[in-house]
Amino acid sequence: MTNKNDTLVKLENAGVLVNDKWLVRGVSLEIKKGKIITLIGPNGSGKSTTAKITLGLYKKIEGSVEKFTDKIAYVPQKINIDWTLPIRVNDFMNLTSTLKNNEIDSALEITGTPHLKNKDLKSLSGGEFQRVLMARAIAKKPELLVLDEPVQGVDFNGEIALYELIKKISDTLNCGILLISHNLHVVMSKTDHVVCLNGHVCCSGTPLDVANNEKYQELFGKDISKILSVYEHSHDHIHKIDGTIEKKEN
Amino acid sequence: MLDDFFVRALLVGIGMALVTGPLGCFVVWRRLSFFGDTLAHSALLGVTLSYTTEINMALSVFVISSIVALILLKLQKKTNLPADALLGLLAHSSLAIGLVVIGLLATIRFDLMGLLFGDILAVNVNDIAVVWIGGAIILIVLKIIWKPLFASTVNYELAEAEGMNPEKYNAIFTILLAAIIAISIKMVGLLLITGMLIIPAAMARNLSDNPNQMVIFSIIGGLLSVIIGLFASLEINTPSGPSIITSGLILFILSLTKIKKKSQLNN
Numbered sequence: 001m002t003n004k005n006d007t008l009v010k011l012e013n014a015g016v017l018v019n020d021k022w023l024v025r026g027v028s029l030e031i032k033k034g035k036i037i038t039l040i041g042p043n044g045s046g047k048s049t050t051a052k053i054t055l056g057l058y059k060k061i062e063g064s065v066e067k068f069t070d071k072i073a074y075v076p077q078k079i080n081i082d083w084t085l086p087i088r089v090n091d092f093m094n095l096t097s098t099l100k101n102n103e104i105d106s107a108l109e110i111t112g113t114p115h116l117k118n119k120d121l122k123s124l125s126g127g128e129f130q131r132v133l134m135a136r137a138i139a140k141k142p143e144l145l146v147l148d149e150p151v152q153g154v155d156f157n158g159e160i161a162l163y164e165l166i167k168k169i170s171d172t173l174n175c176g177i178l179l180i181s182h183n184l185h186v187v188m189s190k191t192d193h194v195v196c197l198n199g200h201v202c203c204s205g206t207p208l209d210v211a212n213n214e215k216y217q218e219l220f221g222k223d224i225s226k227i228l229s230v231y232e233h234s235h236d237h238i239h240k241i242d243g244t245i246e247k248k249e250n
Numbered sequence: 251m252l253d254d255f256f257v258r259a260l261l262v263g264i265g266m267a268l269v270t271g272p273l274g275c276f277v278v279w280r281r282l283s284f285f286g287d288t289l290a291h292s293a294l295l296g297v298t299l300s301y302t303t304e305i306n307m308a309l310s311v312f313v314i315s316s317i318v319a320l321i322l323l324k325l326q327k328k329t330n331l332p333a334d335a336l337l338g339l340l341a342h343s344s345l346a347i348g349l350v351v352i353g354l355l356a357t358i359r360f361d362l363m364g365l366l367f368g369d370i371l372a373v374n375v376n377d378i379a380v381v382w383i384g385g386a387i388i389l390i391v392l393k394i395i396w397k398p399l400f401a402s403t404v405n406y407e408l409a410e411a412e413g414m415n416p417e418k419y420n421a422i423f424t425i426l427l428a429a430i431i432a433i434s435i436k437m438v439g440l441l442l443i444t445g446m447l448i449i450p451a452a453m454a455r456n457l458s459d460n461p462n463q464m465v466i467f468s469i470i471g472g473l474l475s476v477i478i479g480l481f482a483s484l485e486i487n488t489p490s491g492p493s494i495i496t497s498g499l500i501l502f503i504l505s506l507t508k509i510k511k512k513s514q515l516n517n
Contacts, residue, residue, distance in 0.1 A: 055411040074411035085279045085404065086458045095401045096412040120459060146411070 006033040008144045008176040013063035014053050023049040025062065026200045029193075031144060031176040036166070036190060038179045040210075041197035042219065047180045048077055050197065051148050054178055069144050073137035077148040077180075079129075087121045089113075093136050107139035108132075110165065112158075126153030134162065138169055145169065146178045163190055258378060259370045259480055259490065265381040266434045266446065267472030269388050272465045273430055274451035274472070276423060277444075279403050284334060285322075286444040288341040289431050292318040293440045294348030296432070297365055302355065308380050312432035318344055319424045368439030368491040370480070377436060384433040388426050395419050400461065438491040449498035450475060456505040471501050 008031045015025035024046025031037055031054070039047045052058060053065055055074055081087065093104045108114045111131040116124060124132060130153055137145055147166065151159045167190045170177050179191070195204040196216050203213040210216050277286055296311030303310070318340055325336050352362075364372075392399075402409040402416030409416045431443050438446055450471030451464070458464035479494030 052407075052411075057407060057410055070413055072412055074408055076405070076408060076411075079405050079408065081404065082279065082281070084281070084455060086455065086460055086464055087404065088460050091460055091462075092404070095404060096397075096409060096414055098397075140412075 007031070008033060008067070008069050009054050009178075010066045010068075011050075011054060011063070012065075014050070014065055015062040016049055016053060016058050017060075017062065022199065024053075024197065024199060027053070027063075027195075027197070028201070029195055029204070031178055033143070033176050034170060034174045035192045036170050036177045036179055037193045037195065038181060038191040038207075039195050039197055040181065041202070045197045046199055047197055048148055050195075051146050051178060051180055055146055067144075071140070071143040073140045073142035073145050075130075075133045075137050075145075075147045075150050077152070079133070081121050083122065089116050089119055089121055089124070089132050092121050092132065093139055095136065097140050099139050103139050107135040110138060111135040111162075127155060127158065130154050131158075131162070134165070138173075141173055142175055143173075144176050144178070145173075148180045149182065150179070151181070166190065255371050255373075256480070256484060258373050258375070260477070261378050262373045262381050262437055263370060263476035263480060263494065264473060265378070265385050266430075266437060267450070267476045268469060269385040269430055270434070270446045271450060271454075271469030271472045272389070272392060273426060274447035274449075275454065275461070275465050275468050276399065276403065277427070277447050278451040278455060282427070283444060283448050284337050284341075285319075286427060286431070286447050288322070288337045288344075289315045289319060289428055290435070290440040290443045291341040292344035292348075293431055293435050293443075294365065295344050295351070297435070297440075298348050298351040298355065302351075307436065308384065308432045311435055312429055314344075315428035315431055316425055319428055320421075323421065323424070364439070365435075366439050366441045367489060368435065368437045368442060370437040370490045370494070371483075373437060381433050381437070384429060388429050391422065391426060395422055399423055438494065442491050442495050445495040445498065446472065446475075449495065449502055453498070453502040453505040456502075456509045471498065474501060 010030045012028050014027045016023045027046075027050050029037060029050075039050055041047050049058075053061055055072065056065060056067060089108070090104065093099060093107070099107075104117070105114060108117055111134050113128060113131045113135060116128060116132060121129070121132075130150060134147075134150055137147075150166070151162050154162055166177060166179065169175065189207070191207050193204065194207050194210040196202045196210055196213070196219065198219055202219060203210055203215045205213070277283055292315055293311045296314035297307060299305070299314060300307040300310035322336060322340055325331075325340075326333060329336070331339075361369075398409065398414040398416065398419045399422075401412075401414045402419060406416050430447070431440075434443055434446065451468045453471045454464045454467035457467050475494050475498035478500075479497040480490060482488060482497065483490040483493040
């Protein structure tokens with residue numbers, strides 16, 4: 001499937017009605033190769049729903065969603081593994097694709113989890129599990145990567161490293177990424193385009209545009225918005241994986 | 251060799267265990283044991299259908315069980331009732347209808363005990379062919395759909411998002427389940443077939459730490475249950491179907507000692 005604009009998915013005026021209630025409505029967005037789009041918004045604003053619309057998980061939607069790729073990887077917000085199912089990290093890595101051993105190893109290496117390879121999936125901590133979910137998605141070498149709160153339960157240093165990693169994935173695989181996150185000020189600096197949701201698209205644009213948008217400031221409160229803007233302007237250093245900070249050369 | 255009823259019973263039992271092993275794992279993983287029961291209950295209706303219309307019993311049971319399974323899938327979407335209530339509704343109403351039809355056919359001599367508990371010692375060469383050919387088809391289909399079915403068992407949304415089409419493969423799996431019930435009802439009967447699916451898989455769960463291992467242990471457990479059960483039934487003259495299930499239960503109890511050791515090590 002070729003597309004001259006590098007577009008991977010296109011949502012036009014998309015909405016979902018469940019039990020006479022709109023979970024989200026009127027969302028238009030386009031995910032392109034090599035770009036990161038971030039969805040932000042309060043709880044229940046329709047972020048996960050929008051991600052699921054993008055993935056085609058809703059049978060009945062208003063508006064349209066067009067997909068131009070089949071190579072999709074998804075990191076859901078939460079996933080429950082039934083106790084009746086014995087499954088190791090290694091088995092989980094191969095869940096929807098057939099990977100070579102070295103592909104599995106290198107993906108686990110990148111997310112800092114090679115020691116977990118033969119562990120039972122249910123024995124992992126929340127943060128470990130989140131990293132394994134990321135590793136599985138990366139190992140698939142997708143064209144479109146949908147990440148629903150991928151850093152839940154990961155400690156702060158690890159969180160920053162994971163966001164650095166997401167940026168790196170987008171660059172090296174040249175894949176489009178749809179990212180949902182709560183941690184606004186870390187996320188924003190890595191993003192090409194931000195969509196702020198509150199049941200509908202409240203505002204969207206570059207991170208700076210959104211940060212300076214009145215509606216956004218109303219939704220999140222002035223203080224948080226300020227942190228965001230400050231962070232955006234003062235991003236002159238790099239957070240390394242071990243948590244140390246390195247000055248960026250100008 | 252096939253003249254000997256015991257050899258025939260062994261052949262049929264072994265063929266069945268090879269199929270119920272892997273299918274049973276999915277039944278346990280997907281929490282479908284009550285679903286299997288429902289299909290088995292509805293099989294009675296299929297059996298009476300075969301008596302009245304004189305079509306092959308395995309075929310009529312397969313058709314009726316598949317229809318009941320599809321009705322269930324439909325009802326689950328349409329109503330707000332929980333799955334277990336729907337299953338109970340379908341299980342008992344199809345069983346009741348089956349019994350009513352039997353009542354209406356009072357002229358036909360009916361071996362109800364044989365139907366409920368099966369009679370593996372009475373199988374003929376035809377039955378062996380049905381089990382082995384039918385079983386081979388089920389295993390081949392299962393092998394083909396293994397990956398998407400397993401992915402949707404682990405997580406439905408993840409499988410769907412990544413293009414594995416779980417709805418389709420769930421439906422195919424349901425049909426496979428109806429098929430194994432259809433081909434084995436004559437051997438272990440409709441009350442015991444679910445036991446044959448679940449008990450070896452449950453035993454295998456205690457011994458395994460990955461899915462493939464569990465499937466292999468489940469097959470081995472099923473084979474051992476059949477062989478031990480049949481020999482026991484020959485030696486001490488117990489009913490064969492229930493002896494097979496009882497052997498399975500004993501293996502399960504033995505497997506419990508293995509988990510105990512495991513958790514002590516972990517602590």
